[in-house]
Amino acid sequence: xxxxxxxxxxxxxxxxxxxxxxxxxxxxxxxxxxxxxxxxxxxxxxxxxxxxxxxxxxxxxxxxxxxxxxxxxxxxxxxxxxxxxxxxxxxxxxxxxxxxxxxxxxxxxxxxxxxxxxxxxxxxxxxxxxxxxxxxxxxxxxxxxxxxxxxxxxxxxxxxxxxxxxxxxxxxxxxxxxxxxxxxxxxxxxxxxxxxxxxxxxxxxxxxxxxxxxxxxxxxxxxxxxxxxxxxxxxxxxxxxxxxxxxxxxxxxxxxx
Amino acid sequence: xxxxxxxxxxxxxxxxxxxxxxxxxxxxxxxxxxxxxxxxxxxxxxxxxxxxxxxxxxxxxxxxxxxxxxxxxxxxxxxxxxxxxxxxxxxxxxxxxxxxxxxxxxxxxxxxxxxxxxxxxxxxxxxxxxxxxxxxxxxxxxxxxxxxxxxxxxxxxxxxxxxxxxxxxxxxxxxxxxxxxxxxxxxxxxxxxxxxxxxxxxxxxxxxxxxxxxxxxxxxxxxxxxxxxxxxxxxxxxxxxxxxxxxxxxxxxxxxxxxxxxxxxxxxxxxxxxxxxxxxxxxxxxxxxxxxxxxxxxxxxxxxxxxxxxxxxxxxxxxxxxxxxxxxxxxxxxxxxxxxxxxxxxxxxxxxxxxxxxxxxxxxxxxxxxxxxxxxxxxxxxxxxxxxxxxxxxxxxxxxxxxxxxx
Numbered sequence: 067x068x069x070x071x072x073x074x075x076x077x078x079x080x081x082x083x084x085x086x087x088x089x090x091x092x093x094x095x096x097x098x099x100x101x102x103x104x105x106x107x108x109x110x111x112x113x114x115x116x117x118x119x120x121x122x123x124x125x126x127x128x129x130x131x132x133x134x135x136x137x138x139x140x141x142x143x144x145x146x147x148x149x150x151x152x153x154x155x156x157x158x159x160x161x162x163x164x165x166x167x168x169x170x171x172x173x174x175x176x177x178x179x180x181x182x183x184x185x186x187x188x189x190x191x192x193x194x195x196x197x198x199x200x201x202x203x204x205x206x207x208x209x210x211x212x213x214x215x216x217x218x219x220x221x222x223x224x225x226x227x228x229x230x231x232x233x234x235x236x237x238x239x240x241x242x243x244x245x246x247x248x249x250x251x252x253x254x255x256x257x258x259x260x261x262x263x264x265x266x267x268x269x270x271x272x273x274x275x276x277x278x279x280x281x282x283x284x285x286x287x288x289x290x291x292x293x294x295x296x297x298x299x300x301x302x303x304x305x306x307x308x309x310x311x312x313x314x315x316x317x318x319x320x321x322x323x
Numbered sequence: 324x325x326x327x328x329x330x331x332x333x334x335x336x337x338x339x340x341x342x343x344x345x346x347x348x349x350x351x352x353x354x355x356x357x358x359x360x361x362x363x364x365x366x367x368x369x370x371x372x373x374x375x376x377x378x379x380x381x382x383x384x385x386x387x388x389x390x391x392x393x394x395x396x397x398x399x400x401x402x403x404x405x406x407x408x409x410x411x412x413x414x415x416x417x418x419x420x421x422x423x424x425x426x427x428x429x430x431x432x433x434x435x436x437x438x439x440x441x442x443x444x445x446x447x448x449x450x451x452x453x454x455x456x457x458x459x460x461x462x463x464x465x466x467x468x469x470x471x472x473x474x475x476x477x478x479x480x481x482x483x484x485x486x487x488x489x490x491x492x493x494x495x496x497x498x499x500x501x502x503x504x505x506x507x508x509x510x511x512x513x514x515x516x517x518x519x520x521x522x523x524x525x526x527x528x529x530x531x532x533x534x535x536x537x538x539x540x541x542x543x544x545x546x547x548x549x550x551x552x553x554x555x556x557x558x559x560x561x562x563x564x565x566x567x568x569x570x571x572x573x574x575x576x577x578x579x580x581x582x583x584x585x586x587x588x589x590x591x592x593x594x595x596x597x598x599x600x601x602x603x604x605x606x607x608x609x610x611x612x613x614x615x616x617x618x619x620x621x622x623x624x625x626x627x628x629x630x631x632x633x634x635x636x637x638x639x640x641x642x643x644x645x646x647x648x649x650x651x652x653x654x655x656x657x658x659x660x661x662x663x664x665x666x667x668x669x670x671x672x673x674x675x676x677x678x679x680x681x682x683x684x685x686x687x688x689x690x691x692x693x694x695x696x697x698x699x700x701x702x703x704x705x706x707x708x709x710x711x712x713x714x715x716x717x718x719x720x721x722x723x724x725x726x727x728x729x730x
Contacts, residue, residue, distance in 0.1 A: 166425035197392055197425040204427055238430035 068315045069186040071202035074214035075224035076192040079249040081109045083214055084189045089292035090308035091185050092144035099183040104191040105153025105161045113142035116288030121152020122168045135175050143293050147181050162198020169201050193224050194231040203240040210244035217256030222263050245272035252277050273307040326638055335489050335679040337448040338416050339368040340457025342379055343487035344516040351410040352379045353401055356418035367682040370488045378408055389424050398434055405439040411521050412442040422449035454489050454679045455622045458539035466543040473528040480510035482530045485540020486517040489679040490596050492686050499693040503560050507570050538597045538623050562606035562695035587612040590649055594656030595677055597624045610698050657681050671704055
């Protein structure tokens with residue numbers, strides 16, 4: 067099992083990219099679980115055909131602190147297990163603490179042992195703003211982190227903040243950084259800007275997602291491009307990215323064996 | 324709001340249970356709190372604190388430390404204290420504030436262990452769970468981390484698991500247990516949580532039996548049976564016949580259960596820690612003719628040791644319902660539970676202080692389970708004053724506090 071946390075500036079396309087990678091891996095025969103760590107609870111909407119996933123924190127509140135796996139999971143495209151943390155009413159409560167509570171519950175319910183996924187993706191809200199949002203990076207949770215960024219200045223600043231956090235956590239045995247995915251916004255010299263950033267930081271650029279109208283077209287139908295048109299050029303890019311993650315995982319598995 | 328206590332004071336929390344188990348083990352015990360949680364433990368939950376040299380500290384977590392997640396300050400303070408004090412291990416314990424900000428104790432303990440080169444235990448306590456959960460966590464941590472392998476394979480003697488002043492107050496019940504074991508030629512290797520230092524406790528794998536004296540010792544006993552093949556017996560000696568049966572179980576001899584005679588169906592409630600309450604029920608069965616006895620507790624109960632009609636109470640309203648739905652005539656319980664029975668006109672109430680409930684109010688009081696006087700008193704009272712309200716002496720203390728009369 068490989069657990070990957072996906073970080074990046076808000077609105078940069080983390081959920082879209084994560085869902086597309088999840089979908090691509092599922093078509094390759096892997097069992098995948100995607101966990102949305104965002105109060106908006108919309109990470110997996112394109113995997114479930116728009117069917118809402120009951121947010122874990124809402125269920126816990128309704129059931130006075132209890133919830134079963136059946137109540138908090140929805141089986142999405144190609145058997146992908148979809149979970150959403152949910153969170154507090156905007157402006158109230160503590161979303162970070164909510165993530166901690168969800169992770170504790172998944173552990174108590176033995177979610178990973180029961181579903182036995184090959185890949186788990188944590189789609190994390192924006193930046194590592196506090197302890198709760200660093201939870202997926204903790205020892206025993208994600209094995210590695212991926213940062214999604216565009217070439218825009220604010221996105222690169224957010225990516226840099228996330229890298230700093232991951233670096234600070236090294237002493238704690240937290241997840242390391244697997245690499246950066248460029249999600250193009252069509253700005254000038256975008257590839258150059260991001261390549262320069264990754265080279266300076268000493269991290270690998272593991273994916274380059276071009277702007278493609280098909281992504282938005284299929285999203286209006288609550289689908290990923292993989293589900294919508296698996297043979298399209300943009301789907302092929304996601305499949306290649308998924309294959310590279312799977313290949314790395316397989317190499318590591320063989321090495322550790 | 325179901326768990327809101329309107330009449331009873333807050334029960335001893337999980338961190339107090341953990342500190343209590345570690346109290347005599349010469350560790351550096353640090354609660355990550357602003358000071359109130361540590362103060363709660365030292366002033367209200369720990370009779371041994373006064374005059375002791377045990378190293379239980381507060382990290383003095385401040386608002387800005389929590390907001391900014393300044394774990395380094397905590398780590399460095401613990402490191403400095405460890406350098407100054409010659410302790411054998413470190414334990415860091417959570418409390419409500421770090422729980423809310425999701426402090427990663429595992430990571431922090433790892434860093435402290437590397438910086439101090441001392442074994443560092445961590446406890447994700449939150450101050451919301453009650454004391455017995457903390458005792459159980461600490462006993463499991465001992466079983467998992469502090470036991471020395473029994474290399475020669477020879478096994479003899481017993482360990483006592485699940486004891487702390489939170490259940491055993493001044494220790495009279497434990498002393499009676501130990502005396503009984505020794506009189507019967509049974510050597511005591513260690514008493515976890517109350518009476519043994521680290522050396523004795525860490526040598527526990529040389530024992531041939533664990534005696535579990537409260538629910539809090541069960542998880543560690545089960546782990547030690549599973550991983551080290553040490554069997555366990557659950558219970559405490561109470562009254563003459565039950566004590567004989569108990570020691571027979573400890574010694575692995577067959578015991579003859581006294582035949583119960585005429586059944587007195589007077590409705591009895593034992594309100595307290597499950598293992599102690601069960602032993603009392605057994606004693607009443609053996610040494611009297613009472614047969615209609617329920618056990619209820621605000622604290623964890625193991626299903627394997629529950630009988631039909633036993634109740635795990637989750638709120639004061641659960642206790643009110645239990646009292647309303649049953650016509651209890653005899654009740655054994657902490658003095659502070661007395662008020663729930665005020666409307667019952669004909670009641671025999673024997674107060675047995677439970678430190679986790681009434682804290683220091685009655686912790687000086689002696690109560691012996693083994694001598695059976697509590698059974699004799701009940702029988703005598705019924706003979707002399709059938710159907711009359713009887714208050715046992717300790718209730719006079721309660722009257723002095725005024726706590727019985729709040730309305």
